[in-house]
Amino acid sequence: MAAQKLSIAKALNESLRKALETDPKVLIMGEDVGKLGGVFRITDGLQKDFGEDRVIDTPLAESGIVGTAIGLALRGYRPIVEIQFDGFVFPAYDQIVTQLAKMHARALGKIKMPVVIRIPYGGGIGAVEHHSESPEALFAHVAGLKVVSPSNASDAYWMMQQAVQSDDPIIFFEPKRRYWDKGDLDTESIPLPLHKAVVAREGSDLTLAAYGPMVKVCLEAAAAAQEEGKSLEVLDLRSMSPIDFDAVQTSVEKTGRLVVVHEAPVFYGSGAEIAARITERCFYHLEAPVLRVGGYHAPYPPARLEDEYLPGLDRVLDAVDRSLAY
Amino acid sequence: MTVESTAARKPRRSSKRTSAAKTPQSSEPQLVQLLTPEGERVEHPDFEIDLSPDELRGLYRDMVLTRRFDAEATALQRQGELGLWASLLGQEAAQIGSGRALRDDDYVFPTYREHGVAWCRGVDPTNLLGMFRGVNHGGWDPSTNNFHLYTIVIGSQTLHATGYAMGVAKDGADSAVVAYFGDGASSQGDVAEAFTFSAVYNAPVVFFCQNNQWAISEPTEKQMRVPLYQRAQGFGFPGVRVDGNDVLACLAVTRSALERARRGEGPTLVEAFTYRMGAHTTSDDPTKYRADEERAAWEAKDPILRLRTYLEKQDLADAAFFAALEEESETLGKRVREAVRAMPDPDRLAIFDHAYADGNPLVDEERAQFAAYQASFAEEGN
């Protein structure tokens, strides 16, 4: 299987399968990952083919799941942990922040923590509370963790391979409302490095920087803007920690304008970090202040209001207009 | 998933039914039972109960109406009126039995499935649907009925219940608190911490675990190696396993645990051994992980059927009673259906309501921006 069209969900499934095949030390752990194949079916069929020793249904205890994954990693395993939904990672937050993130540094580099924590995240699926959150900034703020989010099937496949091979703990945010979006996957191509940003669409008037679920919205916004004669460049950051600031800088030096778009609340969000750094790096290139589009400083609303809360095409284009008006 | 309304269909007679040899009853002698699956009254040395015919009919009515409500909600989800529903089908006895053991001044901390307990507390069932429809995250004022909001993050509420109970004790009140949770939730660290705190502070709290055998796709063997109720002992308080499909036993056991709490003797863990007859939620597909025969075996222990058999055998209820109840069920179903369809979407600005009690300038600013932005569409005539 070289080139094919797959959903993000299926690409992740194939990638996890490949990881289990390639390295006997790779394990999958989580709630309902076995027979059910996960509530989103990302691990579908894996327990059947690799057994209960490799694809492990765990007790319902996130702190336990991550804490034992740390122990398994100390013993030479490479656990891939599934947290069922974004809002349920917090029982494990203590283990992730106080232990997983710091183990390597505390051991003066003698210990590696090759743990991948997969988290389906973000809104847009009409779910009840705690099922639609975007807590990436809470993880990106913690030194020792790396945080990534693919926006398409090819990245889903390759970034998962790279995350599993990484000796650092990786928080792997999967944009759940894009699980069923299909895209091209070439399993024999040479992938981009894990933390490299990519120009998803070329443009010259303004840069839209996004990751995960918002890349699609930004591409749609760029297409709509094109009809009004505006040329927008769309950057898919792919990684929120580290951030490929060089790529953002290159784009902004070309366009002179930057709008950062994410679902997470704007306040203290990743857009704030990007705006600050790019202002430092590109002060004389900027034609307008860096603008941010994202969620509000309010609890993620009930499903009937999420379309208002999530940045859509209109809000992105509105920010584009404001930037261009400077 | 198949969730039928058994209130609507004619219950089958149970006389010829034999409970399977490997039922938990036979393998678990500790299970408290007062009413057998065949509808026979049995005695238990520690848990006695003496209910009037009215009270017995009341329990039956509660269970039938709760099941009817649940079936209606499932149907409404199928019709696209609700985004999700977590059915309690099969767990009516555990919820009504424990719920009817409560006094008004007691306080309940539910999960997301305690529709029957909410019914006992007097929460209008239509209020339970808002969060499943996606118009709010709760929909009722917990202090009105001493029934806290549904908690989705599993196990969290057991700590809230414990803290609340610690407060009750500090106040010198003699009310008690009940924390509901599932067998899967018992694996959470929060639940272990709740056990520790409640024991150490002798908090008047009853931990009511509905062991419905499954945590989504994971059977109880993936959560524990000793029967759940035995866990209490290690924390220093009693645990008891009750037949969760026996409403009388659930009532008696919960009542006794509440009395113990009121007397200042501390927490109790009640494990109601029951079964989730439907899917975990309407998003779940149980055919991926469990056998049909399992459900069939538990259907023979249906909590509603069993009480009906008893009522009929003892001549405690006549055809007119059942007919009137049937009608009441239909009326309830209709009321719920209409209420849900009439439930308006919230105002857009509600996103910003109640983010803080004392206000916050950032929220005010974002709210104003949002309002102006929305208004700009109106101006454009869109």
Ligand SMILES: Cc1ncc(C[n+]2csc(CCOP(=O)(O)OP(=O)(O)O)c2C)c(N)n1
């Ligand atoms: C902390 C946390 N992790 C995961 C979930 C997702 N989840 C919701 S319900 C559930 C199963 C709960 O099973 P159990 O406690 O037995 O209760 P039941 O639903 O069977 O009544 C899971 C895993 C959650 N809500 N919270």
